[in-house]
Amino acid sequence: xxxxIRLALxxxxxxxxxxxxxxxxxxxxxxxxxxxxxxxxAITTASASDMPEATAVASSATPVSGGTLxxxxxxxxxxxxxxxxxSSGLSLVLPYLFDTLVVRDVDNRLLPAxxxxxxxxxxxxxxxxxxxxxxxxxxxxxxxxxxVRLTFERFKQKGVKSPIYGGIQQIAGIEVGxxxxxxxxFKEPAANFWSTISMPYAGILSPASMExxxxxxxxxxxxxxxxxLGEWQAGQxxxxxxxxxxxxxxxxxxxxGAPHLEQFVFKVIPDAATQLAxxxxxxxxxxxxxxxxxxxxxxQESSIRLEEAVLNSLIYLGFNTAKAPFDDPKxxxxxxxxxxxxxxxxxxxxxxxxxxxxxxxxxxxxxDASLAQHELVYDPARAQALLAEAGFTGGSDxxxxxxxxxxxxxxxxxxxxxxxxxxxxxxxxxxxIGVPVEIQQLDSxxxxxxxxxxxxxxxxxxxxxxxxxxxxxxxxxxxxxSTNRVAYSNPTVDALLAQGARELDEAGRSGLYVEAQKLILxxxxxxxxxxxxxxxxxxxxxxxxxxxxxxxxxxxxxxxxR
Amino acid sequence: xxxxxxxxxxxxxxxxxxxxxxxxxxxxxxxxxATALAGDSASAAQLADLRADLGLDRAPLARYGxxxxxxxxxxxxxxxxxxxxxxxxxxxxxxxxxxxxxxxxVTLAAALGGLGGTLAAxxxxxxxxxxxxxxxxxxxxxxxxxxxxxxxxxxxxxLRWLPVTGADGPAHLILPAVTLALPTxxxxxxxxxxxxxxxxxxxxxxxxxxxxxxPHRVVVGHVLRNGLVPVTSVLGLQLGHLLGGAFIVETIFxxxxxGRLAVQAIFDRDEPVVLGAVLVAATMYLLVNLLVDVAHGxxxxxxxxxxx
Numbered sequence: 001x002x003x004x005i006r007l008a009l010x011x012x013x014x015x016x017x018x019x020x021x022x023x024x025x026x027x028x029x030x031x032x033x034x035x036x037x038x039x040x041x042a043i044t045t046a047s048a049s050d051m052p053e054a055t056a057v058a059s060s061a062t063p064v065s066g067g068t069l070x071x072x073x074x075x076x077x078x079x080x081x082x083x084x085x086x087s088s089g090l091s092l093v094l095p096y097l098f099d100t101l102v103v104r105d106v107d108n109r110l111l112p113a114x115x116x117x118x119x120x121x122x123x124x125x126x127x128x129x130x131x132x133x134x135x136x137x138x139x140x141x142x143x144x145x146x147x148v149r150l151t152f153e154r155f156k157q158k159g160v161k162s163p164i165y166g167g168i169q170q171i172a173g174i175e176v177g178x179x180x181x182x183x184x185x186f187k188e189p190a191a192n193f194w195s196t197i198s199m200p201y202a203g204i205l206s207p208a209s210m211e212x213x214x215x216x217x218x219x220x221x222x223x224x225x226x227x228x229l230g231e232w233q234a235g236q237x238x239x240x241x242x243x244x245x246x247x248x249x250x251x252x253x254x255x256x257g258a259p260h261l262e263q264f265v266f267k268v269i270p271d272a273a274t275q276l277a278x279x280x281x282x283x284x285x286x287x288x289x290x291x292x293x294x295x296x297x298x299x300q301e302s303s304i305r306l307e308e309a310v311l312n313s314l315i316y317l318g319f320n321t322a323k324a325p326f327d328d329p330k331x332x333x334x335x336x337x338x339x340x341x342x343x344x345x346x347x348x349x350x351x352x353x354x355x356x357x358x359x360x361x362x363x364x365x366x367x368d369a370s371l372a373q374h375e376l377v378y379d380p381a382r383a384q385a386l387l388a389e390a391g392f393t394g395g396s397d398x399x400x401x402x403x404x405x406x407x408x409x410x411x412x413x414x415x416x417x418x419x420x421x422x423x424x425x426x427x428x429x430x431x432x433i434g435v436p437v438e439i440q441q442l443d444s445x446x447x448x449x450x451x452x453x454x455x456x457x458x459x460x461x462x463x464x465x466x467x468x469x470x471x472x473x474x475x476x477x478x479x480x481x482s483t484n485r486v487a488y489s490n491p492t493v494d495a496l497l498a499q500g501a502r503e504l505d506e507a508g509r510s511g512l513y514v515e516a517q518k519l520i521l522x523x524x525x526x527x528x529x530x531x532x533x534x535x536x537x538x539x540x541x542x543x544x545x546x547x548x549x550x551x552x553x554x555x556x557x558x559x560x561x562r
Numbered sequence: 563x564x565x566x567x568x569x570x571x572x573x574x575x576x577x578x579x580x581x582x583x584x585x586x587x588x589x590x591x592x593x594x595x596a597t598a599l600a601g602d603s604a605s606a607a608q609l610a611d612l613r614a615d616l617g618l619d620r621a622p623l624a625r626y627g628x629x630x631x632x633x634x635x636x637x638x639x640x641x642x643x644x645x646x647x648x649x650x651x652x653x654x655x656x657x658x659x660x661x662x663x664x665x666x667x668v669t670l671a672a673a674l675g676g677l678g679g680t681l682a683a684x685x686x687x688x689x690x691x692x693x694x695x696x697x698x699x700x701x702x703x704x705x706x707x708x709x710x711x712x713x714x715x716x717x718x719x720x721l722r723w724l725p726v727t728g729a730d731g732p733a734h735l736i737l738p739a740v741t742l743a744l745p746t747x748x749x750x751x752x753x754x755x756x757x758x759x760x761x762x763x764x765x766x767x768x769x770x771x772x773x774x775x776x777p778h779r780v781v782v783g784h785v786l787r788n789g790l791v792p793v794t795s796v797l798g799l800q801l802g803h804l805l806g807g808a809f810i811v812e813t814i815f816x817x818x819x820x821g822r823l824a825v826q827a828i829f830d831r832d833e834p835v836v837l838g839a840v841l842v843a844a845t846m847y848l849l850v851n852l853l854v855d856v857a858h859g860x861x862x863x864x865x866x867x868x869x870x
Contacts, residue, residue, distance in 0.1 A: 078645025235818025
């Protein structure tokens with residue numbers, strides 16, 4: 001063999017070896033991941049599940065006070081304005097700089113934060129709150145009822161980019177009693193008020209900073225949070241410093257005073273594989289994982305602690321109920337019976353996710369385990385029987401036809417991972433009952449445009465929302481042509497949802513939503529697929545950090561080892 | 563002088579065309595900044611309010627006209643629709659990082675490629691030649707998102723010589739610059755090698771040998787100077803390209819450059835930022851092209867005389 005051929009062979013072998021050692025690169029569709037973070041943004045909420053997965057922490061280092069915790073962030077916010085555009089990363093940073101009036105814990109209980117106590121009038125149209133005393137903003141000014149009033153007035157005027165704009169607009173007026181009493185008034189009782197004001201976007205702002213920001217675009221808005229904004233290196237990192245004066249923490253953490261940590265740094269690392277490498281190299285202490293392969297890799301490392309957070313989200317298969325033949329409920333039910341959710345969870349998600357049977361995720365009021373009996377569970381035989389009942393002829397070898405029209409369609413979805421894998425599985429599951437579908441993957445904005453215009457048959461989509469009002473947003477008649485993409489319309493459901501929107505009593509409200517969900521499941525405009533989980537990976541030097549409601553990293557108790 | 567003036571005038575026309583094309587392209591993409599911002603849950607009323615707030619309810623021609631007017635009369639590129647910050651600020655924040663990375667990558671590419679190609683040409687037909695050419699083939703074929711992660715794995719995780727991400731100091735620049743440089747170095751090496759081989763066989767080189775010049779002087783004085791013309795083209799093209807940002811490498815290494823700014827703005831349908839980034843990239847490209855043409859004129863007087 002000549003010199004050159006031998007050399008070529010050696011090089012080929014080297015390349016193959018290198019490929020084998022290379023990290024499993026998931027071209028994470030990084031751009032679209034970022035993009036979708038802005039379209040289904042802000043409300044990517046989470047609460048710790050009751051089955052936290054903790055791996056052994058093999059660390060002998062002793063955590064002390066002080067120190068810096070570094071967390072990776074996929075992309076930075078455009079500006080740190082709670083009432084501004086929900087650019088990716090904003091909801092991550094806000095809870096440390098700004099406090100809200102109330103907070104929720106992982107069981108969805110409402111807890112006092114800046115508001116110590118509150119009273120709801122009997123007609124539900126007024127809510128008065130008493131603020132905690134002794135609270136100061138980072139600029140030294142005191143928290144007063146006036147600050148709260150000005151915050152929400154500014155929100156009503158300027159908050160048009162915010163995801164909670166709708167909720168804010170429901171507040172008709174804000175009045176100030178004495179220095180620590182605020183009264184919110186409404187035209188109609190607004191049951192989602194608590195969800196609205198517990199979001200980090202509803203952080204209370206210092207009036208002085210609001211005044212400055214009105215004229216100076218560069219002025220930074222100031223809050224009362226446990227951390228103060230330190231250095232912001234554009235595109236690289238945001239450093240937060242301990243607020244020494246902090247003494248009004250909520251019950252969410254044991255430590256109600258200033259955090260133990262001296263610094264909390266957000267490091268901008270857009271690529272998921274790089275985040276993983278940074279965690280392993282010790283350059284960051286906390287990352288969130290969306291990729292089953294990365295998760296599998298980290299599970300093997302004993303020095304990394306993993307915690308799961310259930311998100312206030314749902315991934316579902318939707319049908320265009322305004323377009324034949326999907327306007328026929330039997331057809332929708334038949335196609336729903338063809339879906340094998342366990343296969344999807346296993347193959348597309350590596351088991352990371354909770355199988356869903358209802359339109360609301362387990363974390364929201366209105367979710368009820370009894371709804372499982374209404375689930376259309378995988379049953380291909382039943383699917384085919386239903387199609388026959390609906391007047392279709394044909395079968396697995398020939399296409400189903402009715403009045404000369406073949407049963408087929410386009411499955412539309414965004415190109416955000418893992419939608420491609422899920423769509424492929426759905427396609428093969430539908431093919432198995434004799435219904436061929438074509439997959440169309442588009443940019444999420446293109447999907448939104450197409451669906452608003454009704455130009456689709458099947459839709460693989462996701463919603464993120466922290467209030468059961470989600471059912472009205474996505475399935476209410478008044479939202480057909482905008483956010484109700486499947487054009488579902490059921491007056492009984494609408495009535496229940498409208499009542500639920502005004503019902504301030506939690507138990508009563510839940511009951512209404514359970515009834516609504518029963519009807520929705522019978523009509524089958526959606527086949528709920530799964531509820532996503534976020535997995536948090538923390539290095540061994542971190543102690544006391546927990547994941548709370550909305551996937552928020554609670555850091556008041558956190559310490560880091562030197 | 564007239565040459566430069568003529569080039570400047572045609573460059574302005576190019577920039578105008580570029581801005582118009584970018585504007586039209588972005589406008590033809592589905593959705594606008596309102597849908598991108600407000601997302602899946604916004605009611606029709608909120609979207610309408612938002613469009614009014616962002617000025618998106620104006621006709622496209624009016625928006626483009628307003629942009630041009632701001633640019634020409636006030637040097638104002640407008641403000642981001644997402645965060646409200648002035649576009650010029652956003653761009654200037656990222657520009658030094660993009661320029662630094664681009665210069666480092668092109669310099670490395672020139673050095674590596676030039677060295678490799680020269681060695682290969684002078685030792686043509688030997689093992690060294692084969693190895694360099696095989697390396698060059700790999701360099702062109704391997705995608706940057708793979709080579710970048712591979713370099714991180716090797717130098718940051720296994721050897722712990724270099725940091726994984728960030729842009730704080732020269733150590734952070736090495737891996738991204740090397741990742742970007744490899745494909746260009748490979749192309750340059752091949753060009754240099756073939757260019758040199760061509761030239762080494764020509765008459766005037768034999769004459770130089772005959773005159774008694776040492777091989778070293780032959781190479782440097784005559785051969786390289788002539789072989790450099792196509793190389794400066796390639797390097798110039800690459801530099802111009804990189805000055806517009808290097809999205810993949812910026813994403814992998816967390817390098818805060820223009821590439822990520824521009825791509826994020828496209829996803830956000832953030833018109834002013836997209837236009838600003840595109841114009842800056844185009845301007846850089848045109849400047850570099852001008853420099854390359856001037857360099858050509860200097861390197862090869864034949865070219866110079868024709869152009870000017």
